[in-house]
Amino acid sequence: MFEEYSLTEKYTLYVSEGNNWITYGGIIMIVLDKEKEEIPRYIETITDEIKAALSVQHVVLNQSRRILDDLNFIEVLAPVIKPSRDPFDRRSGRVSNDYYGAPNWLTSNMLIYKQALIRTFDRVYTLSPNIRLEPLSKTSTSSHLCELYQLDLEMREKTIYDVMRKTEVFLERLFQNVKLINARILEQLEREFNVPTTPFPRMTYSKLFEVAASLDYPLIYGETVPLEVEEELSKQAKKPFWIVDYPVGSRGFYYREDPNKPGNLLSMNLIYPEGFGEASSGGEREIKVNKIIEHLKLSGKNISEYKWYLDMMENDGKRSAGLGIGIERLIRYILGFSV
Helix, strand or coil: CCEEEECCCCCEEEEECCEEEEEECCCEEEEEECCCCCCCCHHHHCHHHHHHHHHHHHHHHHHHHHHHHHCCCEECCCCCEECCCCCCCCCCECCEEEECCEEEEECCCCHHHHHHHCCCCCEEEEEEEEECECCHHHCCCCCCCCEEEEEEEEEECCCHHHHHHHHHHHHHHHHHHHHHHCHHHHHHCCCCCCCCCCCCCEEEHHHHHHHHHHCCCCCCCCCCCCHHHHHHHHHHCCCCEEEECCECCCCCCCECECCCCCCEECEEEEECCCCCCEEEEEEEECCCHHHHHHHHHHCCCCHHHHHHHHHHHHHHCCCEEEEEEEHHHHHHHHHCCCC
């Protein structure tokens, strides 16, 4: 249970099991120690950081739209309430409510809805709200936001490598523009932000498995890569890098198996350097209904919940590839804000 404390008209503090956290406009979540301070005067002490983050966020969103427009993407609005649960494979809860006698779910991922949109447009993007009930065990990590925004991209009839190259072009231009426009803010924060050159390096899952073993991280081959492993590799990296060739079963049912490398998925993650961890996740989408059902069963999903999705893929499924970039972590990386 959460206890709710009203601070001002803008801010509400939620206290649970000794941990406090507060969300400012969906951009930054700060975990505090309840015992040290019952009345959070800290709001005044971090105003400059919040102002800097919101200012850079404004530029990031503005420039993202300009660049994606130049790259021939069309923006669509994301749904907030959906008739079925998102199939996002993550150990976090979903928020639901009863609406006219039927369950509805708040958006936690745009994946299968991008696949619906891509039937009409060649390239789409959306700034999607994602509501996820993360477990309390993650409050000490960099992956605990109950609400976040994600820049979702999808390209029809394109491969994973097309999306990776286009993402590198997008990010390089975005970083250059943000660094130029927000030069004064970066200077005030004493942040030396170096725009990474492209192309970004690539690491296979097999290589990652070897590196994890050398670092004494208990990683079982074929399982999802733990956050600790990604973050440790992130600390050692000098520029963003891709992880590719994930084995079947290690990721969501919606990723396509590589016909040239049976047992591997056409899926990737982008990892930031400097310990900021995962930047993006995505891949090519599976469109064969029998394969989707097979992967649904493998991942323990209730097939009946995805009847509309299976019908759509059976009748009008289009090959596509895409990914999602978390806005909050992108801002943290640019500004060098530690968790």
